[in-house]
Amino acid sequence: DGGITQSPKYLFRKEGQNVTLSCEQNLNHDAMYWYRQDPGQGLRLIYYSQIVNDFQKGDIAEGYSVSREKKESFPLTVTSAQKNPTAFYLCASSAGQLSSGNTIYFGEGSWLTVV
Amino acid sequence: QQQVKQSPQSLIVQKGGISIINCAYENTAFDYFPWYQQFPGKGPALLIAIRPDVSEKKEGRFTISFNKSAKQFSLHIMDSQPGDSATYFCAARRISSGSARQLTFGSGTQLTVLP
Numbered sequence: 001d002g003g004i005t006q007s008p009k010y011l012f013r014k015e016g017q018n019v020t021l022s023c024e025q026n027l028n029h030d031a032m033y034w035y036r037q038d039p040g041q042g043l044r045l046i047y048y049s050q051i052v053n054d055f056q057k058g059d060i061a062e063g064y065s066v067s068r069e070k071k072e073s074f075p076l077t078v079t080s081a082q083k084n085p086t087a088f089y090l091c092a093s094s095a096g097q098l099s100s101g102n103t104i105y106f107g108e109g110s111w112l113t114v115v
Numbered sequence: 116q117q118q119v120k121q122s123p124q125s126l127i128v129q130k131g132g133i134s135i136i137n138c139a140y141e142n143t144a145f146d147y148f149p150w151y152q153q154f155p156g157k158g159p160a161l162l163i164a165i166r167p168d169v170s171e172k173k174e175g176r177f178t179i180s181f182n183k184s185a186k187q188f189s190l191h192i193m194d195s196q197p198g199d200s201a202t203y204f205c206a207a208r209r210i211s212s213g214s215a216r217q218l219t220f221g222s223g224t225q226l227t228v229l230p
Contacts, residue, residue: 022123037178042121042223043159043204044220045217045218058217090158092158107158108158
């Protein structure tokens with residue numbers, strides 16, 4: 001089945017640790033995105049990538065890093081610099097730049113909790 | 116800075132009733148307005164979308180009404196069913212740096228349809 005796979009589903013991080021969330025898509029989509037979801041705040045864009053080896057900061061990039069070495073993969077690293085990392089993280093992709101013909105598809109998300 | 120304001124935060128409707136969720140925006144550079152449906156523990160999925168040159172779009176029991184002059188749009192769910200219970204997000208597409216169109220999401224509405 002074509003889709004977006006995020007792993008792990010649940011992750012616990014100790015203070016001061018970096019963690020990496022995996023996102024893989026087999027939809028052959030060019031663009032990939034990372035969103036953060038907090039209660040009552042909707043989805044906020046962390047980073048996006050329109051093409052391999054290129055990515056751009058979104059609205060809340062501080063404390064996060066990404067890479068796009070392969071078309072199908074867009075991992076997100078939550079660094080120790082992110083002061084409030086506990087959240088639900090959503091990876092998404094689209095066939096190209098978002099337009100009326102290009103729908104954005106989401107993965108099932110990863111829960112990150114700082115302990 | 117939230118550019119899309121969504122209300123209400125939560126909504127309880129009886130089975131068979133009409134659910135109405137409202138969104139308002141400020142940025143006139145938005146040019147596409149999708150609605151997403153999210154079930155617990157899952158990623159959002161596109162439900163229905165509208166462009167600003169259309170005042171209404173209907174797909175089955177779901178209708179978007181769009182008021183360009185007021186910068187408002189709303190989702191109407193007719194004959195609401197318990198299976199419609201989910202969180203609904205409105206969104207607006209904007210042109211960000213590099214001409215990559217991105218989505219700005221509302222804060223979400225948690226809909227509960229009572230049997």
